[in-house]
Amino acid sequence: MVPRIPVSVDLVVLTVRCQALSALVWRRDKPPYEGRWALSGGFIQLDEDLPAAAARVLAERAGLPGAPVHLEQLQTYGYPDRDPRQRVLSVAYLGLAPDLPASTEAHMSWQPVSSLQEMAFDHRRIMVDGIERARGKLEYTPLGAAFCPPEFTVADLRRVYEIVWGRALDPRNFHRKVTKAEGFLVPTGRTTTRDGGRPAKLYRRGPALLLHPPMLRSLKE
Template structure:
């Protein structure tokens, strides 16, 4: 008889919160790994496809129904010893979102990824893979704006890149690159002085999905 192996979905939801790259996690209250941080997850139901399962987990387990979260499949994890209770294959999804409010569920929390050194199961590895994917996405796609509110300044966007990439960027070079990238930013015609100093132009995310030219991390 061929054994049936359960398949689950785990979510790496990342946001920039309090000037830190943060992940949505929960503290396990039972074995195994009691007391450790874990990602939101759940087993796939018989009638679901993978995107539907990820959306359900985002709404029901992560407590983010209807939130503006970009979800994409990250990677499948299936090595035999990833769960000490049974063999489980997990399809991980990466979620990127603007700064979201604190979760209403008491067990959920936004935690800086730098503090998630020890996690339940293989979730630390999944988080690291999610961070790397997010960093790569910022190079070639317009998803950097997925971390921003509907209207934002170039300085807001630059802080996202600096936080995700973990390095300082030259403000003038960054401004030139993002405003010259075809379809990346659309001026709203409005300005803001919320950061003090001179009024800064407000932008919204444009229609482009791929950046031309790309924002390469090693380009300075």
């Protein structure tokens, strides 16, 4: 008889919160890995496909129903010893969003990714893979704007890149690159003085799917 292997969905939900790249996690209160942080997840139901399962886990387990979270499939994890209780396959999803409110689930909380060194199961590995995916996508796609509100300044966007990449960027060079990238930013015709000083132009995300030219981390400013 061929054994049936359970399949779960685990979410790496990232946001820029309090000037830090943060992940939505919960602290386990029972074995295995009691006391360690874990990603939100759940088993796939028989009547749903993977995207539907990820959306359900986001709403019900992560406690973010209706949140404007960009979800995309990250990777499948299936090595035999990833769960000491039984063989489980996990399809991980990456979720990106601007500064989100606290979860509606009391056990979930936002934690800076730099503080999540010890996690349950293989969740640290999954989270690190999700962070690297997010960093890479900021190079070639306009996904950096997914961390921003609907209208934002170039300085807002630069802070996102600095926080996600973990490095300081030259403001003038960054402004030149993002405003010259075709279809990345669309001026709204409005300005804001919320950061003080001179009024700053407000932009919204444009229609581009890929950045041309790309915003490469390896290039010197």
